[in-house]
Amino acid sequence: VKKIDVVRAILGERVHWAPKKSGAQAFAPTNIALCKYWGKRDQELNLPINSSLSVSLAGKGTVTALNVIADTQDLVSFNGKPVEPGLKFSRRIVEFLDLFRGLPAVRFHVDSSANIPLAAGLASSASGFAALVLALDQLYGWQLSQSELSILARLGSGSACRSLWNGFVEWQVGTQADGMDSRGSRLPEVWPEFCVGLLLLNTAEKALSSREAMERTKATSALYSLWPAKVSADLPVIKEAIVARDFPLLGKTAESNALTMHAMMLSAWPPISYFLPETIAAMQKIWQLRQDGLPLYFTQDAGPNLKLLFLQKDSDSVRSCFTNLEVLQPFVA
Numbered sequence: 282v283k284k285i286d287v288v289r290a291i292l293g294e295r296v297h298w299a300p301k302k303s304g305a306q307a308f309a310p311t312n313i314a315l316c317k318y319w320g321k322r323d324q325e326l327n328l329p330i331n332s333s334l335s336v337s338l339a340g341k342g343t344v345t346a347l348n349v350i351a352d353t354q355d356l357v358s359f360n361g362k363p364v365e366p367g368l369k370f371s372r373r374i375v376e377f378l379d380l381f382r383g384l385p386a387v388r389f390h391v392d393s394s395a396n397i398p399l400a401a402g403l404a405s406s407a408s409g410f411a412a413l414v415l416a417l418d419q420l421y422g423w424q425l426s427q428s429e430l431s432i433l434a435r436l437g438s439g440s441a442c443r444s445l446w447n448g449f450v451e452w453q454v455g456t457q458a459d460g461m462d463s464r465g466s467r468l469p470e471v472w473p474e475f476c477v478g479l480l481l482l483n484t485a486e487k488a489l490s491s492r493e494a495m496e497r498t499k500a501t502s503a504l505y506s507l508w509p510a511k512v513s514a515d516l517p518v519i520k521e522a523i524v525a526r527d528f529p530l531l532g533k534t535a536e537s538n539a540l541t542m543h544a545m546m547l548s549a550w551p552p553i554s555y556f557l558p559e560t561i562a563a564m565q566k567i568w569q570l571r572q573d574g575l576p577l578y579f580t581q582d583a584g585p586n587l588k589l590l591f592l593q594k595d596s597d598s599v600r601s602c603f604t605n606l607e608v609l610q611p612f613v614a
């Protein structure tokens with residue numbers, strides 16, 4: 282099944298529509314996985330091996346403005362600056378837009394801005410592709426459901442299918458070959474005391490994309506065969522912990538899930554490590570603080586920076602231990 286088949290199935294005859302307006306703008310939040318998406322069963326459609334669960338960072342994410350232009354090529358800009366057409370960033374967006382040109386084929390100026398530190402590995406493809414499908418929906422007047430938009434966003438980047446909602450979002454793995462049942466849905470729970478701290482340790486751009494890293498892990502790590510069982514164990518526990526407001530259980534399970542993902546990467550060949558000396562030092566500090574009684578946990582994605590997990594009541598203590606910490610409350614407007 283190709284991406285365009287999925288687009289046609291969702292849009293029907295709307296795939297031929299011309300834009301209803303000359304421009305549209307949309308925002309989508311970035312999301313942090315507490316149970317990670319790592320490995321695909323279908324690379325074309327970004328269909329995962331496992332379900333995953335994330336928390337969206339409310340006001341933090343990407344605003345994408347889409348404008349129809351009279352040109353032969355799309356124009357891509359980020360944070361107000363034009364991006365070279367040859368760069369991967371532009372190519373991924375243009376390829377995605379190729380699925381949605383309408384008749385006669387339209388060209389766009391895509392202008393994305395992120396209000397999160399790029400260096401945190403957060404101004405990622407997730408909020409970007411989610412904002413882009415929301416902007417397309419407005420521009421063409423498709424009026425798709427959130428679930429349909431989630432499926433389309435997944436075609437751009439897997440984790441983007443979780444960025445259509447605020448709060449806790451589960452991405453169901455699904456079983457269908459066309460991925461119509463592989464999409465995000467929001468959990469009803471609201472947890473105002475839940476905090477995420479962005480711990481910036483290094484601002485250099487990541488060398489290896491999560492896309493390549495997960496593919497290599499799946500192809501070469503002897504530990505990868507254990508991953509589905511790990512997720513099957515962790516995901517229900519994380520959901521129970523959210524319902525029961527059991528923060529230590531949530532933190533512990535999320536941290537262990539992330540560390541298992543990184544352990545698999547270390548065992549891939551060539552080996553993959555997103556750990557810097559500062560990353561390890563911060564982990565050891567967190568483990569020590571926890572031993573001393575502070576309920577503080579972390580998760581880590583495909584970059585060296587950590588996302589700290591803690592409750593509002595411990596916010597001051599956590600802040601006093603880490604400089605460079607941006608504290609976010611996903612459930613507080």
Ligand code: DP6
Binds near residue numbers: 327333440581
């Ligand atoms: C470590 O969604 O960026 O953040 O589907 O290839 O675009 P593609 O990958 P991507 O991978 C995200 C990996 C992760 C874990 C997660 O967000 O669940």
